[in-house]
Amino acid sequence: MxxxxxxxxxxxxxxxxxSSLVGVKFLYTVDEIPEGIERLTGHRYCQAIMKAxxxxxxxxxxxxxxxxxxxxxxxxxxxxxxxxxxKGLVGFGIVAEESTGKIMFEGMTTLPQGKLIALYLFPxxxxxxxxxxxxxxxxxxxxxxxxxxxxxxxxxxxxDSSTAILQAACVDATLIPYVxxxxxxxxxxxxxxDATDICPNETVLGFxxxxxxxxxxxxxxxxxxxxxxxxxxxxxxxxxxxxxEEINKTTH
Numbered sequence: 001m002x003x004x005x006x007x008x009x010x011x012x013x014x015x016x017x018x019s020s021l022v023g024v025k026f027l028y029t030v031d032e033i034p035e036g037i038e039r040l041t042g043h044r045y046c047q048a049i050m051k052a053x054x055x056x057x058x059x060x061x062x063x064x065x066x067x068x069x070x071x072x073x074x075x076x077x078x079x080x081x082x083x084x085x086x087k088g089l090v091g092f093g094i095v096a097e098e099s100t101g102k103i104m105f106e107g108m109t110t111l112p113q114g115k116l117i118a119l120y121l122f123p124x125x126x127x128x129x130x131x132x133x134x135x136x137x138x139x140x141x142x143x144x145x146x147x148x149x150x151x152x153x154x155x156x157x158x159x160d161s162s163t164a165i166l167q168a169a170c171v172d173a174t175l176i177p178y179v180x181x182x183x184x185x186x187x188x189x190x191x192x193x194d195a196t197d198i199c200p201n202e203t204v205l206g207f208x209x210x211x212x213x214x215x216x217x218x219x220x221x222x223x224x225x226x227x228x229x230x231x232x233x234x235x236x237x238x239x240x241x242x243x244x245e246e247i248n249k250t251t252h
Contacts, residue, residue, distance in 0.1 A: 004209075007216040008124040014223045015142045019053040020123035023131030023209070024174055027118045033059065034120060034128075045070040045119070046169035046192035049204075052121040053137055061118035067191065070170040074119065075111035094166075094190055104164045109175045124212075134212050135173045137204040143185070145227060146205060149218035150183045153211060161185040168192050173206030183207040 008021050027033055039059045040048055044067040048060045062076035072079035082088040086101025095101045124134060136146060147159055163172045163186045172186035185205040192198055207215065 002127065004130070004212060004216075005125045005127060007213060008127075011216050011219050012125070014219055014227070015138075015145055017136075017138050017142060019138065020055060020125060022049055022052040022135040022137070023122050023124045023127050024133040024135055024178075024206075025120040025122075025129060025131045026116060026133075026178065027120055028116060030117060033118055037120065040064045042066050044191065044195050045074075045174070046196050046198075048119070048121050049135055049137060049169045049173075049192075050196040050198070052123055053135075055123055055126075057120075057122040057126065059118050059120055067170070067195075069105075069108075069167055069191070073108055073110050073167060073171050073175055075113045075116050078113065079105060089166075092190065104166055107164060108167065109162075109171050109179050111175070111179070131209045133174055133177050133206050134209050135169070135204065135206045137169075137173075137198060137202060139199075139202050143203060143205050145219055145222055146207075146215060147183070147185060148226075149215045149222060150207065150211070152218040152221070153214045154183075159183060159185065163187060163189075165189050166191065168204050169196075173204045177206040177208055181208050181210075183211070 011017070011021065037057050037059045039061070041064045043060060043064060045060060045065060048058050051058050062071065065071045065076055068077065068080050069083055071077040084102070084105055086095065086098035086105070089095045089101030089104070090098055124131070136143060150159065151157070161184050162176055165187060166189050168186040168189035169192050172184055176182070176184040183205070184207070186203060188198060188203045192204070
């Protein structure tokens with residue numbers, strides 16, 4: 001078993017993750033495409049993440065991707081005019097003004113058109129190759145510990161994250177970490193919450209795989225004291241005990 005497979009299982013156990021960490025590999029040549037992997041058709045990228053977090057290894061390319069915004073972000077296809085102008089977001093009820101939607105798409109992180117061949121997504125604990133990016137989708141509290149672990153790794157520098165509440169999985173959790181080689185958090189988005197099984201109390205983040213070992217080690221460190229103490233709600237118990245004592249004093 002590869003070290004990072006073991007680390008992935010350990011992180012899942014420590015945090016109580018309900019699904020797998022997802023490895024994402026960017027493929028630029030046909031020779032890189034692994035054999036025997038399910039090639040998705042008519043799927044959004046966030047749906048590919050959903051399948052991978054639940055144990056499947058999948059491949060998504062220009063012919064298989066269904067979301068025009070994600071297709072444009074990965075350089076598979078041009079962004080349709082209806083989205084580029086912001087008119088489409090008005091139609092979805094996401095924004096009130098076309099100009100707002102236009103600016104949201106202008107700020108989208110993208111890859112050059114026609115360079116990427118495909119995306120290979122897989123559960124990290126089953127990985128046979130090192131991914132480029134690790135994507136984690138789970139409950140917010142559990143993702144908080146990844147963020148604190150990253151703060152430990154980066155020496156305490158505050159996390160600056162970017163999102164437009166559009167393209168949470170494809171841009172926020174995958175492309176920004178890949179292009180900028182930085183940790184990025186998202187609140188989820190209109191699309192992924194409509195198209196996948198992500199729960200209302202879950203969200204998504206991503207970071208470069210090069211940082212995974214250090215983040216996993218930091219999560220293990222946090223499990224010694226910080227995580228059990230926080231989850232134990234000790235401070236809340238003290239408050240409630242004091243409140244109960246005050247009530248007893250006034251009633252006796």
